[in-house]
Amino acid sequence: MTSIETERVPALVSTKQARRRGVPRRRAGRSGVSGYLFVSGYTLFLIAFGIIPTGYAIYLAFTNDRGQFTGLGQFIKVVQDYRFGPAFLNIGIYLVMWLVLVIVLTTVVAVILRARMRPRTAAVFRFLYYIPGALAGVASVLVWLFMLDPAVSPASGLLRAMGLDSFAQVLAPENLPVILVLIAFWTGAGGWIVVMYGALNNIPDEVLEAARMDGAGPWQSAWHIQIPMIRKWIVYQSILAFAAGTQLFVEPQLLQTASLGRVSPTWSPNQLAYVYAFQHGDFNGAAAISLFLLALGLVVAAVLVTRSGLFKVDDE
Numbered sequence: 299m300t301s302i303e304t305e306r307v308p309a310l311v312s313t314k315q316a317r318r319r320g321v322p323r324r325r326a327g328r329s330g331v332s333g334y335l336f337v338s339g340y341t342l343f344l345i346a347f348g349i350i351p352t353g354y355a356i357y358l359a360f361t362n363d364r365g366q367f368t369g370l371g372q373f374i375k376v377v378q379d380y381r382f383g384p385a386f387l388n389i390g391i392y393l394v395m396w397l398v399l400v401i402v403l404t405t406v407v408a409v410i411l412r413a414r415m416r417p418r419t420a421a422v423f424r425f426l427y428y429i430p431g432a433l434a435g436v437a438s439v440l441v442w443l444f445m446l447d448p449a450v451s452p453a454s455g456l457l458r459a460m461g462l463d464s465f466a467q468v469l470a471p472e473n474l475p476v477i478l479v480l481i482a483f484w485t486g487a488g489g490w491i492v493v494m495y496g497a498l499n500n501i502p503d504e505v506l507e508a509a510r511m512d513g514a515g516p517w518q519s520a521w522h523i524q525i526p527m528i529r530k531w532i533v534y535q536s537i538l539a540f541a542a543g544t545q546l547f548v549e550p551q552l553l554q555t556a557s558l559g560r561v562s563p564t565w566s567p568n569q570l571a572y573v574y575a576f577q578h579g580d581f582n583g584a585a586a587i588s589l590f591l592l593a594l595g596l597v598v599a600a601v602l603v604t605r606s607g608l609f610k611v612d613d614e
Contacts, residue, residue, distance in 0.1 A: 352592070358585035372586040376574070381564040382587075388475065389566050393543045395479045400539050401532060404487050408494035409520045424495060427488035438485045439552040446477065469557045474565065478549050486542070490535055497531040498524055533606040541595045547572070567591055 362368050376382055407427075411420040444450060447465045448457045462468045469477070501524060509519045525532070547568035554561035554569075564570040567587055575584035603609065 355585040355588050355592075358582045359589050362582055363580075368582075372582050373590075376570075376583050376586045376590075379570075381570055382567075384562075385564055385567045385570045386590075389544060389546060392475045392478055392546065392566075393540065395475055396482055396543050397536065397539055399479060399483055400487055400490060401536060403483070404490040404494055404535070405525065405528075405532060407491050408498055409524060411491070411495055412498040412524075413516050413520065420495070424488075424492050427491045429488065438481060439549050442477070442481050442484075443552070443556050466557065466560055469553060469560050471562075474550070474553070474561065477553070478546065481549050482543070482546075486539075490539075493535070494528065494531060497528040501527050530606065530608050533602050533608050537599045537602055540598050544591050544595055 359372050360367060360369065362371070411423060445453060446457075446468045448454045448463055448468065449465070451457060457463075457468065462473075505523060505527075506519060509523050514522065545568055546566045550561060550565040551563075551569060551572075554563050554565070562569075564573055567590065571584040571587040574580045574587065
């Protein structure tokens with residue numbers, strides 16, 4: 299091999315290596331563009347229906363109806379309203395009951411479906427659980443209005459056995475948190491069962507088989523292996539369920555209308571904001587209430603995310 303050919307060989311090798319290194323870069327570039335295009339639609343909707351309305355609500359909460367800056371005046375005004383405390387107390391009681399019920403029962407049902415049923419049978423049950431979630435919130439409340447009226451309900455015997463002989467007794471204030479939790483669970487639990495079942499399917503069969511060989515029973519395997527391995531999914535569910543619970547509006551509003559005023563029109567904070575905006579014409583006060591709910595949701599989400607390491611990438 300001549301000296302010229304010897305000099306050409308490293309050059310050819312380096313050119314080939316550069317080309318090889320360039321291929322992933324081009325592919326990564328194409329993937330990056332595709333990713334941006336994929337999320338662009340959601341980003342536009344987020345800006346139009348999330349960020350801009352939130353910014354406008356912040357502006358309204360710190361100004362009056364003439365656009366003058368009022369500092370914390372709107373927040374102080376709504377906090378001093380005699381309806382503010384009961385509304386947030388009602389939603390607090392509801393949230394405790396709702397979160398415990400939806401997190402515990404959906405996880406338990408998903409574990410049972412994954413461990414005890416054949417795939418086809420589990421698929422049938424998942425579909426049946428999901429059917430109520432296909433109904434709109436208004437339709438779900440109308441179904442429950444029928445179920446809660448002892449005069450026409452198929453469960454009238456059970457209602458009367460509980461001492462509830464009339465629709466007015468069923469909708470007594472002390473019963474409302476339980477009723478609203480049942481409506482919300484019936485509507486939304488099926489979708490979360492499907493999500494949790496999918497999370498459990500990501501657990502390798504080898505891990506569960508090793509647990510069985512070590513003597514772990516079904517419940518030991520669920521408690522010590524399956525549930526810890528889907529912990530992030532449970533935290534994710536908790537954040538979304540909490541956020542949805544704070545926005546409670548349709549259900550108590552329809553119950554209030556159907557009961558001819560027996561249910562308070564300001565039972566939840568969202569209802570109170572609605573009264574401020576569309577009955578009093580006070581959009582600034584309504585915006586202040588909405589920011590209280592936003593702050594509550596953000597604080598709870600931040601605590602859950604930081605304590606659970608939700609966005610932490612597991613080491614391979």
